Amino acid sequence: MPDTPPIAPISISALDVAPRQKRSIYPEPFAALMEGRIKRVLGNLFGLSNFGVNLTTLAPGGSSALRHAHTRQDEFIYILAGHPTLHTDAGLTRLSPGMCAGFKAGTGDAHRLLNETSEDVLYLEVGDRTAGDEASYPDDDLVAREVDGSWQFFHKDGRPY
DSSP, X not given: OOOOOOOOOSOOOGGGSOOOSSSOOSOTTTGXXXXXXXXXXXXXXXXXXXXXXXXXXXXXXXXXXXXXXXXXXXXXXXXEESOOEEEETTEEEEOOTTOEEEEOXXXXXXXXXXXXXXXXXXXXXXXXXXXXXXXXXXXXXEEEEEETTEEEXXXXXXXXX
């Protein structure tokens, strides 16, 4: 009998989805900086392939990512709870529940969220999955390239991590 693909749920309670096991795909020492971040991968549960959706929690002191900019993939965030600080090339902006931000691919505007408060931050992040993307990290010795659906990391001089 051939394997049948799993049937996607019709709906779920997002907070009931188990957190992603691996906190970060960054190489060390960068992965350790993501300890305050918990991602619940939602889009994959429904078989979505054109874009990803994550429900992310940032503990106090946590960061969404290293500050980065994508060449081909757009990103969008929507704040559900808490008051994170959005760090972009323009500086720091305090966000609150109901606020959102988008990051168009190819602009070079590096971004990340920081939780500088004593309360958890909860937000949705949505990103497309355009093949051949690259990410630059202006504050760190890191470059990422998406190759065959997975990220590979390099030093800025081209040496692999």
